[in-house]
Amino acid sequence: MSEEKSDLIDVQIDGEWHKFPKGTRMIEACKEAGVEVPHYCYHPKLTSPGNCRMCLVEMGMPPRPRPGDDPAEPDEDGHLPIGWMPRPVIACANTIAPNMGIRTTGPLTEECRRGVMEFLLANHPLDCPICDQAGECSLQEFSVEHGKGESRFREQKVKKPKNVDIGPRIRLDDERCIMCSRCIRFTDEIADDPVLGFTDRGSHTTLAVHPGHELANNYSLNTVDICPVGALTSNDFRFQMRVWFMKEVNTIDPNCGTGCNIVVHSRQDEIYRITPRENNDVNSAWIPDSHRLNYHWINSELRLTDPLIKDGKSHRQTSWEDAIELSASKLSGLKGSEIAIVASARMTNEELFMVRRLATHLDAGYVDIVPRMEKSDGYLISADRNPNTTGAKLILGLEDPGSKLGKIKDAIIKDEVKALLVLQENLIDDADFAAEDFSSLEFLLTSYPMANPTAEAADVVLPGACWAEKSGTMLNVTGRLQRLNQAIDGPGQTMQSWEIIRDLIQNTGGGNGIYSTQDLFNLLTSEIPDFVGVTWDQIGDLGMQLVDTGETIPLLEKERQRIAKGLIVG
């Protein structure tokens, strides 16, 4: 019995003994043992109502000896024989106990699953051919594995509202809803916006928002992700693309310093949707709608697709070679102190490393970034709307990002600065610059994904790749190093910033042997103190804590409290 004192408990799953920490839910123990228990209502981030009954399994414990009987003999491994309970139990909400047995196969469990599947499908419409969930529908998946293949339901199905407009971004088909209540629990427990509920009762139970109210909070689209069926669909994605045609790339969200982990779903270099990816040190399993939906510009007409040079009052298309050569010649005649560089905290660490090289190479008088400080939303949106301020500070040695922008402006007006390189920023819209501030410059270069007023004033305009079109690493507000992975190729002649900067360095007499972001990563991790020794694999899909900034992510703090209370698995 000494085992009981340790925190690990012996549990038998489908005949094999395993050890799990005390307090583990049965369903999580099974998962760890490599056994998927099908479920609909259970979600580790939400409370467990135990209502769908799909996760019923057979459970047993060593029987207590009757008074007077000798206790049963343990087997050679010290395990007591298991007395199996005649009634199945839900694996989602029950925790393991010492010497518990769980059977996820066998007649009882299988019969339960078949029964529940049949019930779920009894009143479910057969509109899979036009349902957006098709291909990623838990009902379809489990039906194939655990269903009957034919319906015995000969009755009229229950009629419910279809195509209900429940908010600006979401539509509801109540006939598809299986009443798992995940969306209700999400809005109650995570989004603090309890606008969803069930009306009526029994088989007529209907998911609803109150008349005149709507599901409009900035986390609403997460309900679409966790809906196991096609009841909640995103207006943005509805009818756009079949899920099986899309390429999925794991990357991170660039819209703020949190760096929510995401999956970009694209087809032929067009993004169709973005979904959150679970990372318990960053974004739990969620993402704000405002971030998720901020991708349409990427495939829009507003993109810059070719290098441009000023020709009189307008710009004309040119080749990369000409654009870079022209830039190099303009820069070559200037002293370092006459050159200022405004880079971007939207750049990857690798790109910032190149900025640092460029600044050193040109001996630039000023280097800064454009800060984007607003208010945190108290959940996942960081006050810092730049994704990589932490990286910019470390790599460019900035103590107070943005503090030099005013000086740069003054220096331009005083003619002390004659060339300004604006890399991946738009100073007129996003910083305190006006077009006339640039009038005394001898040379203005910008790179940016989209046409913008700063580019309008520039002598050389370079089409820069956006976040989805490049790879690298970023450091979030807490100091976590995460990978940004290229999801699509940029349009036209767009180039990534590191390539642009490399070419500028080369054409101004500098040399280097950088041919890939991997080369860059290797340089970064050998030259920049905080990064030294880090390997690409070490960062992995979920990132690694590189430095500790002392910043926290409010939503995670709340989640940790719920885990501590035992309300959720987490």
Add this chain to the structure above:
Amino acid sequence: MSKVIYTSGKEPHARESRVVFKNVDREGWDPSIARYMSEGGYDQLKKAMKMEPQAITDEVKKGGLRGRGGAGFPAGVKWGFIPPNNEKPVYLICNADESEPGTFKDRYIIHQDPHQLIEGMAISSFAVGAKLAYIYIREEFPEGAAILEKAISEAHEKGFLGKDVLGSGFDLEIYVHRGAGAYICGEETGLIESLEGKRPYPRIKPPYFPAAMGLYLCPTIVNNVETLCHVKHILEVGGEEWAKTGTPNNTGTRILCVSGDVVKPGYFEVQVGHVTMGELINDMCGGLKDGRKLKAVIPGGSSAKVLRAGEKFTVGRGDDAKEIDMLDIPMDFDTLAACGSMAGSGGVIVIDDSRSISWVLNNINAFYAHESCGQCTPCREGSLWMKKITDRVVAGKASPADIDTLDSVARNIDGRTICAFGEACAWPTESFIDKFREELVGDTDASNSEKILNPESLAAAANLS
């Protein structure tokens, strides 16, 4: 003490032992506190206030009082489940939701003898340490709710409730909380959710055992009206003495409510196990109506498994084992369980040979389909499905295969839901098919098996063939 005389025509049967129903339909009795106190009312509360709370629980345990709501769980044991080191507030809830079809005892107690309940609740609250208690009364008893509120205010005036009850230092408030027409609120965790102002979805157990995590996640004891009334009487005579009534493990009296096809339906308070089914129906209820024969009995509220007339059961163990007829079943918890049914809430529904089994089952299925809360998949979808199948059986639109489907639907609900409603809605179908399959199949027609019944079935057939 004045002699007890009952309203003409409402006199107790000779086999009755009136304890809880002593004052029901009694001449010269009224629900006022003055009348109640004129015959020793609240004396037991006074006695209780001088006892240790644990001593009261011990008496209830000694009495072996089993819950009268349906499950028959020992009340004293339930009280003992409050965690010993508890520091949270404790709540007592009287379950007056009386919603199991066939059961109709609470109205009489509440309308005619409300102080008996309040005294029982006050004693029980003191025993479990509850300073706040609620009476969850079904919405369909509007008059009962008003009577209880009046009685509570009378008890307040006399110092039996409120701050410092009878100078004991113990504070107690009792409030009446009206339901709104939901069978599921009779389920204790559903009731608690309802009392919290939410949809009455029963909670999963574990972890939400009410005695540890009940109302507002605090220890909560939920007892039936009749159970709480008995607490007063146990205190009066002592647990040991009280346990001498009834039969061992099935102690005390209980109220049987008989309805359906008998000459004289009504309530009967008898010592548990002292009356058999046959005696109840034939002697106490005057038997069946002229020219009719017994067909079936539902012995413990409509969710209890039906017993067929003439059905034989083996009861007792080992050398004591014997075969008895359905009419010889003593009306106690254990024997009815041994016969595959249950004493449940004490609601006995008698069905004679003029009734169609399909019609009876369909009526029951309609009830449970209407009352399913809809939380768990099997019950939500299965209860309505069963109702729809029996709709067709009654309408002559079912095939014999539908009876098999019906049976399998019930068995796919039974044992697979959060609360006992799953069993409550499945057992009637399971047992009626078990015992009356021939008659049910007789109401079907094989030619119906190929018929397309609605446009959706047509679509389904096209898609799935």
Add this chain to the structure above:
Amino acid sequence: MSIAIPADLEKEIDKRITHYPVSKRSAVLPVLHALQHHFGFIDEDAVEWTAAKLELEPIKVLEVVTFYPGFRQSAPGKYHIRVCRTLSCAMAGSYELMESICEKADIDRSGVTHHDPIAVSKDGKFSIEFAECLASCGTGPVCLVQDDFHEAVKDVDGLLAQYK
């Protein structure tokens, strides 16, 4: 919101709310009962008013209103009748009782559906619906007219005549 709550009704409601010192939300049913008692049914304004009173999202009140058949969402007649439909009463003739009341009170139940269970007489005097078990199975068929309970109802004319 267009609902006008008389002062004494609000006072009664406020008193009811004090019965739930731990959580105001617990007062949802009593508040709704008080409103239905006064207005005859619970409309959307009543839901919004209750939600504001108890500091809840309106949907959390609507969830409750629609769960319980005891809350009506459409206007009943002057006198609302609920006939017990469940087994013992059905065996004692509650379906026949329903038919008889409908015939004598001139109520057409043909439009009754799951979502709209109440039928109102042409003159608006009576409304009717089936209710599940009213817990007086020994004296069926039974019905409730407003808050009055009637057992073993045989004389429908006599029953209706009590309500002017």
